[in-house]
Amino acid sequence: MSFGFDPRRDPRKILIWTLLALGGIVMIMPFAFMISTSLKGRGEVYDLRLVPLAPTLENYAYLFRETKFVRWFLNSFSIAAVSTISVLFFDSLAGYVLCKYRFKGRQIVFVAILSTLMIPTEMLVIPWYVMSKNMGWLDTYWGIMFPGMITGFGVFLMKQFFETVPDALIDAARIDGLSEFRIFWEVALPLVTPALSALAIFTFLGSWTAFLWPLIVTNSSSNYTVPVGLASFSGEFSTEWNMIMTGAAVATIPTLIVFILLQKYIIRGVILSGVKG
Amino acid sequence: MRAWYHARTVGQKQAVWAWIFLALPLFFFIAIRLFPTGYTTYVSLTDWNLLRPKNFIGAANYLRLWNDPVFWQVFWNTFKYLLIGMPISLVLSFLVAYYLDQMRFLQGTIRALYFIPFLTTAAAMAWVWRWFYQPVPIGIFNLILVDLGFSQQPFLRSTSQALGSILAPAIWAGLGFQVVIFLAGLRAIPETYYEAARIDGVGRWTILREITLPLLRPTILFLVVVSSIAFLRIFDKVYNMTVDGKGGPLNATRPLVLNIYQLAFTDYRMGYAAAQTMVLFLVLLAVTVIQLRALRTK
Numbered sequence: 001m002s003f004g005f006d007p008r009r010d011p012r013k014i015l016i017w018t019l020l021a022l023g024g025i026v027m028i029m030p031f032a033f034m035i036s037t038s039l040k041g042r043g044e045v046y047d048l049r050l051v052p053l054a055p056t057l058e059n060y061a062y063l064f065r066e067t068k069f070v071r072w073f074l075n076s077f078s079i080a081a082v083s084t085i086s087v088l089f090f091d092s093l094a095g096y097v098l099c100k101y102r103f104k105g106r107q108i109v110f111v112a113i114l115s116t117l118m119i120p121t122e123m124l125v126i127p128w129y130v131m132s133k134n135m136g137w138l139d140t141y142w143g144i145m146f147p148g149m150i151t152g153f154g155v156f157l158m159k160q161f162f163e164t165v166p167d168a169l170i171d172a173a174r175i176d177g178l179s180e181f182r183i184f185w186e187v188a189l190p191l192v193t194p195a196l197s198a199l200a201i202f203t204f205l206g207s208w209t210a211f212l213w214p215l216i217v218t219n220s221s222s223n224y225t226v227p228v229g230l231a232s233f234s235g236e237f238s239t240e241w242n243m244i245m246t247g248a249a250v251a252t253i254p255t256l257i258v259f260i261l262l263q264k265y266i267i268r269g270v271i272l273s274g275v276k277g
Numbered sequence: 278m279r280a281w282y283h284a285r286t287v288g289q290k291q292a293v294w295a296w297i298f299l300a301l302p303l304f305f306f307i308a309i310r311l312f313p314t315g316y317t318t319y320v321s322l323t324d325w326n327l328l329r330p331k332n333f334i335g336a337a338n339y340l341r342l343w344n345d346p347v348f349w350q351v352f353w354n355t356f357k358y359l360l361i362g363m364p365i366s367l368v369l370s371f372l373v374a375y376y377l378d379q380m381r382f383l384q385g386t387i388r389a390l391y392f393i394p395f396l397t398t399a400a401a402m403a404w405v406w407r408w409f410y411q412p413v414p415i416g417i418f419n420l421i422l423v424d425l426g427f428s429q430q431p432f433l434r435s436t437s438q439a440l441g442s443i444l445a446p447a448i449w450a451g452l453g454f455q456v457v458i459f460l461a462g463l464r465a466i467p468e469t470y471y472e473a474a475r476i477d478g479v480g481r482w483t484i485l486r487e488i489t490l491p492l493l494r495p496t497i498l499f500l501v502v503v504s505s506i507a508f509l510r511i512f513d514k515v516y517n518m519t520v521d522g523k524g525g526p527l528n529a530t531r532p533l534v535l536n537i538y539q540l541a542f543t544d545y546r547m548g549y550a551a552a553q554t555m556v557l558f559l560v561l562l563a564v565t566v567i568q569l570r571a572l573r574t575k
Contacts, residue, residue, distance in 0.1 A: 016376050021383070023373065024390030027449065030405045031393070033417065037408075046414045094302040103292035109299060116310040120510060120561055122534050123554040126320060126541055127313030150305045180294040209398045211513040212534070216542055227400035231517055234404050241408050241415060248401035255396050263389060266396070270454060271461040 031252065038246040045242045059246040069250055071222055072229035079141060079225065080207035083148045087203045088196060090150045095158025096184050100170060110159075116152040125216055132217055139219040148207060154199050157273055161195035162188060198269030201262065205255065226251045321551035328545070338552035348553065350528055351536040357440055358447070358532060359508040366448045366455060366504055367497070373452070374459030375489075388460065392453030399450060403517035406446040407433065433518060436529040443518050443530050447511060455500050462496030463489070495572065502568040506561055510534055533557050 032050055039055040040047070047053070063069050098110050128147055129138075137143035165188050173183045189196070214225045221232065230251050234244045259266060282290065321338055323331035342348040373391060377384060394402065410432035413419045419429045432442045466489065474484050490497075512534040516522040523539070524531025533553060541550035 013379070017380050017382060020373065020377055020380065020387055024387045027390050027452070028393055030402065030409070030446075030449075031397075033409075034401075034405045048417055048420060090302050090305070093298050097295050097298045101291050101295040102288065103295045106295070109303060112311065113302075113306055116306055118562060118565060119310055119314050120506075120554075120558060122510065122512075122537060123317050123558050124310065124313045126547055126551055126554070127316040128309075129542070130316075131313075147309055150302050150309075152306070152310070155302070180291075180298075184298075205396060209400075211400055211516070212538065215516075216538070227398050227513070230398075230404070231400050231522070234517070235521070241411075244404050244408065248398075248404050251398045251401040255398070256393065259389075259393060259396050267388070267392065267457055270457050 031256070034245045034248050034252070037242050038249040040242055042240075042242065059242055060250075063243065063246050063250065067233060067247075068221055068224070068229060069226075069233075069247065072224050072226045073250065075141070075144075075223065076208055076226040079145045080204045083145050083207045084200055084203045086149045087151055087154050088200055091154030091199065092158045092189060092192070092196065093184065094150070094155045095160075096162050096188055098155070099159045099162035100165075100167070100188070113152050113155050117156065121147075121212065125213060128213070129216060138217060139223050141223070143217045144214050144223070144225065145207070147213060148203075148210070151203070153273075154203070157195060157199060158192065161192045165191045194268070195272065197265050198272050201258075201266055201269050202273065205258075208255065317551045317554055320547055321555050323548045325547040326545050327547055331548070334548070338549050341549065342552055342556070347528060348536070351524075351531050351533050352556070354440065354524075354529070354531055355509055355511075355533040358444060358511050359505055361441070362444050362448055362508045363501065363504050366451055367500060369448070370452050370455035370500075371459055374456045374463060375485075377456070378460055378463045388453075388456065391456045394450045395453040397450070399513035400517050402446055402450060403514045406442075406514075407518045410442055434526060436526050439519070439526060439530045443511075443514050446518075447508070447514055451504060451507060455504065458496060458500055459493070462493050466492050498568055498571055502564060505564050509557070509561060509564070512538070 033048075036050050036052055037045065038059055039057070040052045041054060041056050041058060044053060094113070098106060098113075124147070132138045132143045132146075137146065169187060170183055173187045174180075178187070209227060210225070211227045211231075214228045215231070218224050218228055221229070224232065230247050233247050237243045282293070285293065320331070322333060322335060324334045324337070325331040377387060380387070408415065409417050411419070412429055412431075413423055416432075418432065423429060431438060433439050470488050470492070471484065474488060479487070511532050515524050515530050515532055515535050516538075519525050519530055522535070524535045534557065537550050537553050537557070540546045540553065
């Protein structure tokens with residue numbers, strides 16, 4: 001909506017634009033301070049100027065050498081990658097079946113899966129903990145990731161998107177003699193890639209930033225994910241703010257890079273799943 | 278087996294494949310989501326502490342929490358996060374989206390600046406903000422206050438300021454998501470509505486009140502629910518911004534989820550913790566049901 005003003009001549013509009021832009025800059029100031037402080041030596045920490053006088057990578061070197069950040073990083077990355085692949089495969093398969101197959105019990109299965117969306121993680125962590133304890137999953141990768149291998153949200157999202165795939169296409173493939181799995185994999189799935197990419201981004205980010213369950217299920221520091229590791233590390237280094245900011249930067253910079261590279265898809269994905277979900 | 282399969286009708290074959298494909302997901306949802314829900318409900322009726330066998334004690338945990346001042350403090354804290362955080366974040370994000378929608382110059386870039394905090398790890402950002410709140414000469418907020426001639430503020434160290442100090446980064450982190458959804462909602466309003474209003478000479482304020490806000494109703498309701506649920510479940514920030522993750526000082530910032538975490542995984546009082554998760558579940562359910570009702574009435 002533009003009200004038909006010429007933005008170059010409307011001072012009110014210039015003022016509002018400036019305020020919005022300033023607000024945007026304020027929004028990213030925490031990142032600027034975090035990164036700037038991570039580049040400062042111990043002597044310069046109390047100096048709050050944004051551009052360090054003598055930038056140094058010494059904090060990063062210390063962090064990578066003396067702490068388990070590299071290990072935590074790899075833990076988080078592998079757990080997020082495996083969960084994302086699993087979610088993409090099983091959520092789209094279940095969404096496809098619920099959308100395109102007609103069979104007795106379909107409605108019940110769909111309602112059952114949908115109802116799991118109402119159950120908050122916090123309510124499930126006690127049984128998950130007991131289950132992990134009994135199965136020997138405490139303090140393992142599998143223990144961290146098993147609750148997120150399939151998601152109700154993803155099944156719901158994919159079911160909505162498979163509605164856009166014409167039934168005629170699937171029937172034609174069936175007449176051509178393609179197996180049921182190949183129809184899903186080769187005919188239907190390639191047509192919903194926007195939904196798949198949105199689901200992939202959210203699942204990966206969700207896993208990367210997850211805190212409560214990894215905090216509960218991990219025990220030895222070599223199994224921590226980045227957020228859990230950061231929390232314990234920062235607790236120990238409680239007054240060395242340049243080290244804490246370096247840890248925070250290591251946890252944050254990958255998501256910033258991913259956002260800059262995939263900005264369009266991420267924002268589209270937020271809108272898609274926000275509006276559909 | 279093969280002969281049996283080939284003797285089926287198309288519909289029956291489909292049903293066979295449907296169940297084969299659904300077997301694993303269905304097993305997962307039953308074992309990892311539905312069964313544990315029932316299990317938590319059962320545990321909430323026991324005195325289980327992980328060491329000795331569970332004893333069924335009926336509603337005793339619920340009676341206890343009814344009489345537990347810490348529970349009520351935590352419950353009230355949780356609602357403070359919701360009742361202060363949700364309206365502020367919604368109004369702020371609407372203002373940003375409403376005006377940003379009218380701008381063309383660098384619109385995408387400005388939107389991105391607001392959105393970035395939404396993607397970042399809450400635990401990491403909590404520590405950045407915790408640093409901002411430190412006393413002079415470390416924390417930037419106090420340095421600015423002192424520079425401007427005000428006195429230092431205790432922020433996270435004061436029972437009256439700590440909750441607000443944790444809410445600020447929570448609002449900051451969620452704002453961009455709401456801006457993006459509001460912008461999408463604003464763009465979905467057909468331009469012809471505005472043109473018609475302008476031809477009739479209707480003022481800007483009236484357009485906002487009579488056209489934009491009513492048509493945004495579904496978007497607003499969606500965001501009210503999503504952000505309410507997020508504030509009711511606040512945990513990561515409080516854990517990382519308070520000393521030893523205890524939700525202090527003096528429980529002043531401790532929300533329900535942190536209380537549940539402490540009860541279950543520090544004190545191993547599983548039964549009592551489970552009863553509190555049931556309360557959280559019922560509150561979240563109520564919020565969702567109220568929204569569905571509100572959507573249906575129009």
